[in-house]
Amino acid sequence: MEKILLKGNEIIGEAAIRSGCKLFFGYPITPSTEVVEYLSKHLPKSGGTVLQAEDEIGAINMCYGAACTGARVMTASSSPGVSLKQEGISYSAAVGLPMVIVNVNRCGPGLGGLGPAQSDYFQSTRGGGHGDYRTIVLAPSKAQELYDYTMLAFDLADKHRNPVLLLTDGFLGQTMEPIVLKERPEPPVTDRSWVVDGAKGREKRILASYSLTNEIGEVNNLGWEAKYKHIQETEQRWEEFHTEDAEYLIVSYGTTGRIAKSTVLNARKKGIKLGLIRPITLWPFPDQAFAPFKDKIKGIVTVELNTGQMIEDVKLAVECKMPVHLFRRQGGMLPTENEILEYFENTFLSEEV
Incomplete structure (x- = not known):
């Protein structure tokens, strides 16, 4: 290839x-x-x-x-x-x-x-x-x-x-x-009986x-x-990254989903059991991805480049059984993996101390 x-x-x-x-x-x-x-x-x-x-x-x-x-x-x-x-x-x-x-x-x-x-x-x-x-x-x-x-x-x-x-x-x-x-x-192979390609010899x-x-x-x-x-x-599609033993999840897609992988790896180096679910189909939203985690995850951070839009679908997917927080940048600014991790630690781990 x-x-x-x-x-x-x-x-x-x-x-x-x-x-x-x-x-x-x-x-x-x-x-x-x-x-x-x-x-x-x-x-x-x-x-x-x-x-x-x-x-x-x-x-x-x-x-x-x-x-x-x-x-x-x-x-x-x-x-x-x-x-x-x-x-x-x-x-x-x-x-x-x-x-x-x-x-x-x-x-x-x-x-x-x-x-x-x-x-x-x-x-x-x-x-x-x-x-x-x-x-x-x-x-x-x-x-x-x-x-x-x-x-x-x-x-x-x-x-x-x-x-x-x-x-x-x-x-x-x-x-x-x-x-x-x-x-x-x-x-x-799909049905082509609907195609408009000339009606000669058949009904229009x-x-x-x-x-x-x-x-x-x-x-x-x-x-x-x-x-x-x-x-x-x-047709629900998603990627899981270090979710096997995860206690917390990041949910992000596209460019920020890519950055979030580095956040997960940095968290793992610090002993934090953080995982990532990256939606690939935004519609249909991959609700099925969250089913195994509803009763074992302590919390979720969605990472988005907006004021908070996908977070609504995440809350619906987990049926509000855990806290879901938003970390976002806007106006064309990208977050770093360290900024995301710092937000996660301040949001969840400081409460546990």
């Missing part, structure tokens, strides 16, 4: 090409611009097409139209750009269109800044737009995962006929690291989300609800 050095955003582009992505529609916005730049140069070599839309709204609606044909399609943007895409994402979820949406997170609100942030957690995991819908959300923490999870995103989108969001940040997007270019896995197919009666509307919503419940039961 080949190993190469690429910038994080370029890794996403390369993985998309190797996943069979044939169409990309987007509008440049830092810190995600290298995704469209890389694909503009390389996707046409694989028989694909890149089109810079007039704006983010145009881009997501182009994705909607292209996805109706069954083609693998992707768009990429950053926070305020993804906000503009929300109506189109809601429509895509309503008619069951597979697509991959990349959000290289800015810190915000408003235009925000270009530093690493996790302030789009609510937008990503709660549906973001109107209506009761969800997007599957994957949160890589290093270069190889940018590659692997981009490939996974396309497969999950096809498997569940649903938009999948890859949530990264400026740190991951701009950092250069070596990756192994794994061979593209065979895409899952219509992909529409409008409910003409309340009765039809309820039936449709119950169908989406059942699909999301199935995804919650089958």
Whole structure:
């Protein structure tokens, strides 16, 4: 297997090409611009097409139209750009269109800044737009995962006929690291009876989300609800790090999940039994990861680059059976492993002395 050095955003582009992505529609916005730049140069070599839309709204609606044909399609943007895409994402979820949406997170609100942030957690995991819908959300923490999870995103989108969001940040997007270019896995065999590809010789197919009666509307919503419940039961993903004998846990994802591993190792050197749960799917949130720890962990610290968003899901996962505290940085600032450990010790160990 080949190993190469690429910038994080370029890794996403390369993985998309190797996943069979044939169409990309987007509008440049830092810190995600290298995704469209890389694909503009390389996707046409694989028989694909890149089109810079007039704006983010145009881009997501182009994705909607292209996805109706069954083609693998992707768009990429950053926070305020993804906000503009929300109506189109809601429509895509309503008619069951597979697509991959990349959000290289800015810190915000408003235009925000270009530093690493996790302030789009609510937008990503709660549906973001109107209506009761969800997007599957994957949160890589290093270069190889940018590659692997981009490939996974396309497969999950096809498997569940649903938009999948890859949530990264400026740190991951701009950092250069070596990756192994794994061979593209065979895409899952999925039902293609819904694809709009010409009606000659068969009945026409219509992909529409409008409910003409309340009765039809309820039936449709119950169908989406059942699909999301199935995804919650089958697609939870997470990583555990030194949790076997842990008395306390850190919960963190993405860039801070990476930093938190060093915090755990430093704590272990001091004899502190600290472990890490790193959610990989932010939706569905990995509630299953916490089941073994509800009655044996003394406390949890969530580490986030926001004012505290994932902490709500952690509290729900542990059913408030233990204290859950938040350590956060904002505005593009990253914490050090020592800052996290100092907060943990001041929060929990000082109470035990």
